Amino acid sequence: MDERAALTLIDSWLPLAGDDAAVLDDLVISTDMLHETTDFPEGTTRYTAGWRSVGASLSDIAAMGANATAAVAVYAAPSFEEPEIHDFIDGARAVCERVGAEYVGGDLDGHDEFTVATTVVGDTHEPVRRSGASPGETLCVTGTLGRSGAALELFDHEPERANDLFQFEPRVAAGRAIAAHAGAMMDSSDGLARSLHQLAAASDCGFDVAGSALPIDECVHEVATDELDVYELAVHFGEDFELVFTTDAVETVRSLSPTPITPIGTVTDDGVTLDGASLPDRGYSH
Numbered sequence: 081m082d083e084r085a086a087l088t089l090i091d092s093w094l095p096l097a098g099d100d101a102a103v104l105d106d107l108v109i110s111t112d113m114l115h116e117t118t119d120f121p122e123g124t125t126r127y128t129a130g131w132r133s134v135g136a137s138l139s140d141i142a143a144m145g146a147n148a149t150a151a152v153a154v155y156a157a158p159s160f161e162e163p164e165i166h167d168f169i170d171g172a173r174a175v176c177e178r179v180g181a182e183y184v185g186g187d188l189d190g191h192d193e194f195t196v197a198t199t200v201v202g203d204t205h206e207p208v209r210r211s212g213a214s215p216g217e218t219l220c221v222t223g224t225l226g227r228s229g230a231a232l233e234l235f236d237h238e239p240e241r242a243n244d245l246f247q248f249e250p251r252v253a254a255g256r257a258i259a260a261h262a263g264a265m266m267d268s269s270d271g272l273a274r275s276l277h278q279l280a281a282a283s284d285c286g287f288d289v290a291g292s293a294l295p296i297d298e299c300v301h302e303v304a305t306d307e308l309d310v311y312e313l314a315v316h317f318g319e320d321f322e323l324v325f326t327t328d329a330v331e332t333v334r335s336l337s338p339t340p341i342t343p344i345g346t347v348t349d350d351g352v353t354l355d356g357a358s359l360p361d362r363g364y365s366h
């Protein structure tokens with residue numbers, strides 16, 4: 081069974097699962113695990129690893145339109161070296177600070193492969209779920225697409241720049257601004273294409289995306305090749321950690337959000353298309 085099939089099963093077993101984070105009354109909670117071989121390319125600093133792993137969970141809190149309150153992380157490695165743990169905690173604290181949350185603790189574990197598990201809690205009175213999109217709404221995305229895909233290509237030759245690109249900003253403030261005006265929302269951790277298929281399934285709708293409207297990051301054009309084209313990096317690769325949402329108040333959310341918001345298409349009755357042609361459900365899968 082692949083990851084998606086397993087998630088579909090879990091979704092049918094657990095009434096509170098199935099969204100970016102679970103919501104209980106006003107409490108919002110999410111957890112994630114990242115591994116050296118699948119998540120941290122060679123050259124990723126411990127600072128970036130701390131930032132990115134805690135950031136991934138903060139992004140799931142943002143995707144509910146919630147405030148992020150606190151984060152904890154498990155740091156598992158073959159050995160505990162002072163500079164490495166220090167850098168990791170600095171990165172974890174920095175990403176929390178960026179979104180007004182606090183890094184409050186965690187756990188250490190001995191493990192052959194460097195592995196990080198994170199948990200973040202937040203709060204909201206008005207969670208935005210994946211299931212609330214309606215045909216006719218505008219489809220929007222925060223920030224730019226493709227930074228992580230481009231970064232992965234840069235680790236060999238420009239590791240410092242790749243680390244910078246890998247330190248994304250979780251869109252908590254934008255999510256708060258969007259919350260009151262969104263139909264549905266999620267983060268694009270598995271890429272825009274797969275996110276749209278997930279939103280479409282949860283909301284029983286479709287999407288038509290305008291390719292020319294996509295806010296593709298400048299660095300994507302720099303690293304794209306014939307084999308690894310711009311759409312592959314910006315639409316399918318994943319780990320953008322941008323918010324993908326639907327709204328009928330584009331100008332309002334644009335005026336409220338500290339992060340740029342780009343309308344990229346419309347909510348339709350069914351099917352996910354890019355410039356009218358079917359957009360395959362291809363993205364990252366564990």
Ligand SMILES: Nc1ncnc2c1ncn2[C@@H]1O[C@H](COP(=O)(O)OP(=O)(O)OP(=O)(O)O)[C@@H](O)[C@H]1O
Pocket residue numbers: 087090091094096097098099100101102112136140267269270
């Ligand atoms: N082992 C598990 N036990 C219970 N629920 C799970 C488990 N794994 C995943 N889920 C639930 O399935 C849903 C989808 O999980 P997934 O991690 O793919 O979402 P996500 O956090 O948006 O993705 P990403 O990890 O790429 O950010 C979530 O609601 C999650 O709580």
Ligand SMILES: Cc1ncc(C[n+]2csc(CCOP(=O)(O)O)c2C)c(N)n1
Pocket residue numbers: 112113116117118119120121122136232269270317318319364
């Ligand atoms: C070494 C290395 N290889 C590949 C990738 C790309 N990658 C890893 S996980 C993921 C999607 C979201 O994962 P999750 O569902 O766990 O949040 C993507 C696009 C990487 N970062 N490092």
Ligand SMILES: [Mg+2]
Pocket residue numbers: 100139140143266267268269
């Ligand atoms: Mg998510």
Ligand SMILES: [Mg+2]
Pocket residue numbers: 100110111112136137140269
């Ligand atoms: Mg997650």
Ligand SMILES: [Mg+2]
Pocket residue numbers: 269270
């Ligand atoms: Mg995922």
